[in-house]
Amino acid sequence: MFMIVIAVAALACSTRARPPAFNYLEDPYAAENESEEVRSAAIKRLLEVFGMEDPPAIHGRMQPPQYMLDLYNTVADVDGVTKDPYLLEGNTVRSFFDKLRSEQVEFRFNLSTVARTEKILTAELHLFKLRPQAALMFNRHHFCQVSVYQLVDTSKGNNTHERKLLSSRLIPVHSTGWEVFTITQAVRSWMVDEGSNLGLHVVVRTLGGSQMDLKLIRFASGRNHHQSKQPMLVLFTDDGRRSAALENTDPDGMDITSSLPQAPMPAPSSRLARSVDHLEEEGVSMPCQRLPLYVDFEEIGWSGWIVSPRGYNAYHCKGSCPFPLGQNMRPTNHATVQSIINALKLIKGIETPCCVADKLFSINLLYFDDDENVVLKQYNDMVAGSCGCH
Known part of the structure; x- marks a missing residue:
């Protein structure tokens, strides 16, 4: 029905520019081609409303992260209508899966789809902490210090990277589930200089500062674990349209x-x-x-x-x-x-x-x-x- 409304509007607006109607009666192919042109123009205009030039390419359909599904259901009703314009920070949220897919606690995310004009509000690293192996459950440590570092290239050619602390906090050793770390500072620097995106490194230490046994503290990796537990970066941005809307x-x-x-x-x-x-x-x-x-x-x-x-x-x-x-x-x-x-x-x-x-x-x-x-x-x-x- 929506497409019919658009088509009718387009037809009405272009009446003066058309040849006489009898030409279309004599040539049904012309009418069919024009109908397809109107549909194509209407869909192109609708894409512009949604801020796109072309519809995204459809690859093998992946399962959306549960976090994104839950967030959508929080801010929108069954028809997608916003429940409250202040529930969402900014007007765009993106989720990115780790591209390194390393077994180590290193992660890298490709942010090329984010426009440089967008304002970076908050960036979060979501890691799924796995339950410790049964043989190590009775370890004397009850808490550990998890720190997230941004890898910074200051070597000028010798392939060594320094680390810049982004976030650090205590988490229970025997817990399981998602842990979230704020990494906004790193993402903002990556948006300024795409080449500086060398990834993130996670370090786990005991309360005394010594290195923790990685068999005791394990995070799900993109290589060995189900997609629902893969490391993920969640980015909240504002493309400027929200700011204008909130003037009233x-x-x-x-x-x-x-x-x-x-x-x-x-x-x-x-x-x-x-x-x-x-x-x-x-x-x-x-x-x-x-x-x-x-x-x-x-x-x-x-x-x-x-x-x-x-x-x-x-x-x-x-x-x-x-x-x-x-x-x-x-x-x-x-x-x-x-x-x-x-x-x-x-x-x-x-x-x-x-x-x-x-x-x-x-x-x-x-x-x-x-x-x-x-x-x-x-x-x-x-x-x-x-x-x-x-």
């Missing part, structure tokens, strides 16, 4: 223009939508209201790289704004004045106000990029939250 914010920090209501606005039923169409066919004008407009990513051909949602209800506004405008039509003062001028016919050519979206919500997209990284991105002004006469 009140002093208490609540987003005035796009805050989500506590309860979702009821969507008109399909029966109501059909009745509206039927009444319009009979020449009866319906008042301004919000109607469904479902965007189906599978129908567009994007289901191969989008993880969630499968589609979303963008809604659209339809109906008339007749005089007098009641408060239920959410009119602006300008619309009220325009309606009065139109009703009194004080000035020729003044139309009635238009039924438009007066509140817009953002949606979240969870998808694979060209490098098979999983990206969570928030897009502003994608859902008509309510309609009014403007």
Whole structure:
């Protein structure tokens, strides 16, 4: 349905530039080619809305990290609509798997898909700590010091690397599960100089400072363990769109223009939508209201790289704004004045106000990029939250 709306709009806007209609009747191939051109142009424009030039290449479908799935479900509802614009830091979160796949505690991540214009907010190293081997369970050490270092090249040619401490803390020796370390400083330096990305090194010591037995403290590696436990870098960034959207914010920090209501606005039923169409066919004008407009990513051909949602209800506004405008039509003062001028016919050519979206919500997209990284991105002004006469 969404593609049909776009196609109709494109066709309407290009009427003057076309040859006479009878040419298309005489040449059905021309009409078919034009239809394909309109579809191609519409999809290209939709990609631009999502900040892409081309859809990401579809490789062998990997399983998205559970962390990214949980994060998506935290910030978005079942249709991808943002629950709260302040739950997410920035508007983009990416997960990167370790490229070294070493058995040692060294890791490297390819950040080439991150635009240099993006603001790096937070970077985290996620490591899955494995349970100690049974023979070593009764070791006298109960805690250990885990330190994450950035490898820095200061050798000028002799292949030796110095280390720069990024994060360090105590963790229980006998614990198992994810451990998270902040490495923002390293990622920011890598974004300034891509060649400085030599990777990370993790050192585990006893509380006395001596080297810990790596058989006792083990982290899952990309080579020997399941994908669900692989070392991962999680990067929170802002591409600048979020900053602009938050300009319309009140002093208490609540987003005035796009805050989500506590309860979702009821969507008109399909029966109501059909009745509206039927009444319009009979020449009866319906008042301004919000109607469904479902965007189906599978129908567009994007289901191969989008993880969630499968589609979303963008809604659209339809109906008339007749005089007098009641408060239920959410009119602006300008619309009220325009309606009065139109009703009194004080000035020729003044139309009635238009039924438009007066509140817009953002949606979240969870998808694979060209490098098979999983990206969570928030897009502003994608859902008509309510309609009014403007």
